[in-house]
Amino acid sequence: MLGRMSARLATFLVFLLNGAVFGTWAARVPALAEQIGAEVGSLGLALLGASVGLAATAPLAARVCAxxxxxxxxxxxxxxxxxxxxxLALSQSPLQFGLTLVALGGSIAAMDVSMNIAAVVVVRDLQRALMPQFHAGFSFGGLIGSLGSAAAAQAHWAPMRHFLVAALVCIVVTVLIAKKIPGGVGERHREEVTERRSVLKSPVLWLLASVALCSAIAEGAAADWSALFIVRERGMGDAAGAYAYAGFSISMALARWFGEPIQRTLGPHRLLATGGALAAAGLALAVAVPFPAAGYLGFGLAGLGLAFSFPVVMDLAGETGKRADGSGGERELGLVTTIAYTGFLAGPPIVGGLAHVSSLVVSLGFVALVTALIIPAAWLARRAARQRASV
Incomplete structure (x- = not known):
């Protein structure tokens, strides 16, 4: 079976593994916070470590991949x-937790950039709008990781035991599929890609990056704070809190899996704007209605609305850098990914800081307003793309 595995399936599984790693530790944030004795303010600063690693590593990974x-x-x-x-499970203080997250965030960033470049290779080879399906793999992985976290919490597994099992499974799968992973740009393009090509002068790229930025802030807030929100603001247990991120991941995964015909029907920019509106409404519902059911529904709607933001933006960004021979787009993907990761960088301290002086209800309400900015950014990106095409 592995001998017949396609590059498309191998790439999908890599996305799934990345989501599983992220969902595994994100859904155990309440247990880890208790282990290191962190309140919302210090926890927000510790979570900043992952974002620092993400933002610092993404551009370097893009250059190496190119x-x-x-x-x-x-x-x-x-x-x-x-x-x-x-x-990560060895952490005994917010400082140790944050420093380990720097390393984990850097590794996830390198994986994120390289898997998106690999996905572009497959998309161009098959000439299909498959990017949402690849990102569905990340969402399915997040679902698997969060459900595993919920089961581990219910079984009263300590984070160390849980994380050892998860790590072993992920490493074994990676070894099994490694030979089928596509390679992206190789040595034959070295002279071309090492020429200095500025990607900073493209209005289209910056607008797409702003969509990714707002989406990353919202997605990061859901990943880092949804479980804690359900536990501390809605009075549920740790296992029930983990299901909040599971619902977010389920909605996102299903939307992305069926995303190809939806993207063809609405078009990429209209899809971005519609999704931003739905995600903002979902987050507003979660914080405005003081019942656990509204929280679960709201995070589910947020997952549905944010489902297409990152994959569609990555698809469009890759097209802006496409070369005549069908390759290219690595630096454009690196720039957009780096800007998006500043959303993950800014999100934890903003949410944690606002929650420290007010509550998680107020801070996640602010995230809902930021998410709504996706709507005008998407329409402006469409206008800029049309003007670029007419030149």
């Missing part, structure tokens, strides 16, 4: 990311 291809970076980071989970 010259040497994405395959080696992808395999290495796919092995390292789960291996860092047990290290």
């Amino acid at each position: 010259v040497y291809g994405s395959r080696g970076v992808l395999i290495a980071s796919a092995l390292l990311s789960p291996a860092l989970l047990p290290v």
